[in-house]
Amino acid sequence: MLNWSSVLSYVKLTLGIPHGIIELSDSDLQSHLINTALKDFSMYVPDVEYVAVDASDVNIQHPSKQNYYYLHDPENLPIYGIKQIFFKSGTDGHPLAGPTSLEDAKAWALYVFKSRTLKQFSNFNYTYKFEEPNLIRVLPSYSGVMAVEYEREQPSDLRKIPAYLNRLYMDLCLAETKLILGAIRTNFGDGRVSTPFGEIPLNGAEMKTEGNELKREVIDKLSDFSMPSVVVDIG
DSSP states (O other), X not given: OOOHHHHHHHHHHHTTTTTSOOSSOHHHHHHHHHHTHHHHHHHHSOEEEEEEEXXXXXXXXXXXXXXXXEOOOTTOOOEEEEEEEXXXXXXXXXXXXXXXXXXXXXXXXXXXXXXXXXHTTSTTOOXXXXXXXXXXXXXXXXXXXXXXXXXXXXXXXXXXXXGGGHHHHHHHHHHHHHHHHHHHHHTTTTSEEEETTEEEEOOHHHHHHHHHHHHHHXXXXXXXXXXXXXXXXXX
16 A cells, blocks of 8 residues: 655655755655645546435535535545435335345346336436535435445545556656755756755756656546546436
């Protein structure tokens, strides 16, 4: 699982640390990357989470808008949209359980077909829509428990970043580090700074250019992996 220790180690070693210098502490750099790289990454590869919403709970209901319910992320992360809502089984005539034997399968399949065919004419044909920042509208009125599948920002401890995208995320962090260091260094021109190890070239403008190019490459690759954030309105 990816963590900040491995990310910061990758970034600093790629920049030539400890043989070079860096103007930010580990904690400051991590905070900066959470606010930049992680948010950008999440827009292309959001985390998918599930939460139960009890529509009968007055604390979940909107105080003035009818059929609106609050969606609360357990980690208070920004919510991008909902993918799907699962309502209580059986409210649309769908059989509550699957077949228990091969003989029952034919009748069960017929009930499933009938429920799906009739659903569009049913009072239980629910439609739903997400409204920022954390509201769900459900029509017609519903009073049971809903299981909501939704997209949110990646957790800041990086535990939900897919393993096959670890390198891309680290490269995005490297790009953002180059951009912030380049911005800092251009304030002092493109000269050299004296250290106990000798003079070190700043190369601020060059570092910003490298950061922008790397970020563009990473974003292009993330676009190939990603699916757009979904706001569902199913009729």
